[in-house]
Amino acid sequence: KSSGRGTYRRFDVAMHAQLQAHQKMKIALRGALERNEFELFYQPLISLKSRRVTGCEALLRWRNPERGMIAPSEFVPIAEETALIVTIGEWILAEACREASLWPEHVSIAVNLSPVQFKHRNLVKAVADALSSSGLNPARLQLEITESVLLDESEHNVQVLHDLRSLGVKIAMDDFGTGYSSLGYLRTFPFDKIKVDQAFVRDLPHGKESLAIVRAVAGLGRSLGMTTTIEGIETEDQLAIANAEGFHEVQGYIFSRPVPAGEISRLIEDGSL
Numbered sequence: 025k026s027s028g029r030g031t032y033r034r035f036d037v038a039m040h041a042q043l044q045a046h047q048k049m050k051i052a053l054r055g056a057l058e059r060n061e062f063e064l065f066y067q068p069l070i071s072l073k074s075r076r077v078t079g080c081e082a083l084l085r086w087r088n089p090e091r092g093m094i095a096p097s098e099f100v101p102i103a104e105e106t107a108l109i110v111t112i113g114e115w116i117l118a119e120a121c122r123e124a125s126l127w128p129e130h131v132s133i134a135v136n137l138s139p140v141q142f143k144h145r146n147l148v149k150a151v152a153d154a155l156s157s158s159g160l161n162p163a164r165l166q167l168e169i170t171e172s173v174l175l176d177e178s179e180h181n182v183q184v185l186h187d188l189r190s191l192g193v194k195i196a197m198d199d200f201g202t203g204y205s206s207l208g209y210l211r212t213f214p215f216d217k218i219k220v221d222q223a224f225v226r227d228l229p230h231g232k233e234s235l236a237i238v239r240a241v242a243g244l245g246r247s248l249g250m251t252t253t254i255e256g257i258e259t260e261d262q263l264a265i266a267n268a269e270g271f272h273e274v275q276g277y278i279f280s281r282p283v284p285a286g287e288i289s290r291l292i293e294d295g296s297l
């Protein structure tokens with residue numbers, strides 16, 4: 025009996041510690057933007073036709089004074105709870121467009137949008153402002169959304185997607201095949217690009233099921249007139265599959281990890297797969 029109670033107590037203590045860490049991070053996040061602790065890393069997307077960089081994805085990092093570099097999977101969900109992601113998201117858009125305006129005209133910039141940003145009226149204006157203050161050609165900006173954007177509030181969100189598209193930017197469906205995947209989503213909005221999630225790449229070349237899914241999505245994307253991208257390519261064997269299945273572009277460690285802004289220009293100029 026007493027050991028049972030002890031187990032509960034240990035559980036409570038662990039839960040409490042977790043909750044405290046969560047609260048602590050939430051508070052630290054609040055001032056992080058003013059303290060300039062956020063940074064964008066950039067990961068190249070490579071055209072399989074030219075084997076050169078055609079675009080880069082902006083990936084958020086948090087340089088925490090106590091903990092060092094923190095990955096977005098650890099803090100973006102917390103920033104989404106408080107709508108802090110809206111202010112951070114505006115900074116990301118402005119910063120990514122400003123950086124991309126320094127790159128050659130043929131290189132695009134991809135920015136991830138949180139579903140929470142769609143709930144706020146400001147999203148279209150934030151994108152328009154980022155474009156006008158950077159002078160970036162809107163056709164060079166790609167906004168990456170996940171299926172969850174089409175899950176709730178889908179009517180409002182689809183309208184926002186159309187409004188964004190009217191600015192001249194491109195819309196990409198990110199992490200396709202995970203989450204609440206439904207092929208119907210591809211009918212609700214004419215996406216410019218589809219990115220196959222790295223979950224289907226991880227066990228390639230051996231995973232038969234993954235290969236079948238990757239092949240199907242490549243075909244689907246092509247028939248719908250979308251640019252097809254495959255993420256998380258790490259090995260030559262995986263690259264060979266991306267080529268064989270006719271993907272337009274690849275993204276992954278095989279070419280480069282995400283790098284700080286200072287290192288991306290060299291990859292854009294000299295990098296070749």
Ligand code: C2E
Pocket residue numbers: 067082083084095096097100116136137138168198199222255256257258275276277278282
């Ligand atoms: P995502 O948009 O699907 O980004 C791709 C993730 O895969 C990145 O992780 C990237 O570093 C990682 N990756 C790329 N190539 C490889 C590879 O070959 N192997 C492996 N194992 N991983 C690879 P990261 O930077 O940790 O970002 C994770 C997720 O956090 C992103 O997934 C995105 O959903 C979210 N995120 C990142 N930056 C932002 C942002 O600025 N705003 C919002 N709302 N979300 C962001």
Ligand code: MG
Pocket residue numbers: 081136168198
């Ligand atoms: Mg993405």
Ligand code: MG
Pocket residue numbers: 198199219221222255
């Ligand atoms: Mg993705």
Ligand code: MG
Pocket residue numbers: 199
């Ligand atoms: Mg992802």
